[in-house]
Amino acid sequence: MSRPADPRPGLVTEARLDAAARYAGDLWLPEHPYFDAAEQVFEPLWTGLILPFLEGADFTCVLDLATGRGRNAAKLLPLAQRLILVDIRPENIAFCRRRFGDDPRLSYIANSGYDLHGVPDAGITLLYCFDAMVHFDSDVVRAYLAEARRILAPGGRAFLHHSNYTAGHDWLKAPHCRAFMSKDMFRHYALKEGLQVLRQDVFDWGGVAGLDCATLLARE
Ligand SMILES: C[S@@+](CC[C@H](N)C(=O)[O-])C[C@H]1O[C@@H](n2cnc3c(N)ncnc32)[C@H](O)[C@@H]1O
Numbered sequence: 522m523s524r525p526a527d528p529r530p531g532l533v534t535e536a537r538l539d540a541a542a543r544y545a546g547d548l549w550l551p552e553h554p555y556f557d558a559a560e561q562v563f564e565p566l567w568t569g570l571i572l573p574f575l576e577g578a579d580f581t582c583v584l585d586l587a588t589g590r591g592r593n594a595a596k597l598l599p600l601a602q603r604l605i606l607v608d609i610r611p612e613n614i615a616f617c618r619r620r621f622g623d624d625p626r627l628s629y630i631a632n633s634g635y636d637l638h639g640v641p642d643a644g645i646t647l648l649y650c651f652d653a654m655v656h657f658d659s660d661v662v663r664a665y666l667a668e669a670r671r672i673l674a675p676g677g678r679a680f681l682h683h684s685n686y687t688a689g690h691d692w693l694k695a696p697h698c699r700a701f702m703s704k705d706m707f708r709h710y711a712l713k714e715g716l717q718v719l720r721q722d723v724f725d726w727g728g729v730a731g732l733d734c735a736t737l738l739a740r741e
Contacts, residue, residue, distance in 0.1 A: 533660050541658035542634025545692055545700065546609035549589065551616045556590045559652065563592050571651060574680050574720070574737050579646035584637070584672070586665065587653030591617040597649065601626065609634040635664040637672055645672045648679035655684045655733060656692050656700050662707070666714040673740035679716070683707050685723050685734040697727045704734045711738050
């Protein structure tokens, strides 16, 4: 059944968010060659890039947003008391269920692609997203930042790896499929959603200078 026409075409409605999320999310089936390749090269990224950002984080209840086949989750699980895996593709959530089984610390959510329904308010101590938000439409990023403000516990943090590319508007035509986003735009969105920006590091990706940014946010 097709969706009804958007009655408010100028606004960022759910129908528009849904379309934007699907445009960047639909192709990431577990069979995508990305997943095997990414798993092979993860160790230096985890130790060299990610872990320094996680210093001082509270791992009581961690949410891995856009978990894919769970390479980040495999690193987060030994640190976390609870770990929630979220992905737009139910097939990836099914893959993670097979990978991690019924470990009582884990829960799984196949989500809409723009909200975190099912995650209670103020319960997450660390929101984590690596190598996925780089592809998300800016409206979707903003929607997730609003959700971050809702789900983070007081003092909780968010580690979010996002694009720093503003030379094109179609993620599929951009270097390394980066969506339109910048360090400053992300900071602006986070501040507007009531989050504190603790740290932002711009870094190279795949030989492209300054393509990406990692931002650490806090909820006061
Ligand atoms: C490049 S893969 C990265 C997966 C994982 N983060 C990793 O580092 O291995 C991108 C992932 O984001 C998921 N995804 C894409 N758009 C999404 C959205 N709007 N909300 C949640 N997940 C999304 C895809 O299904 C896919 O699993």
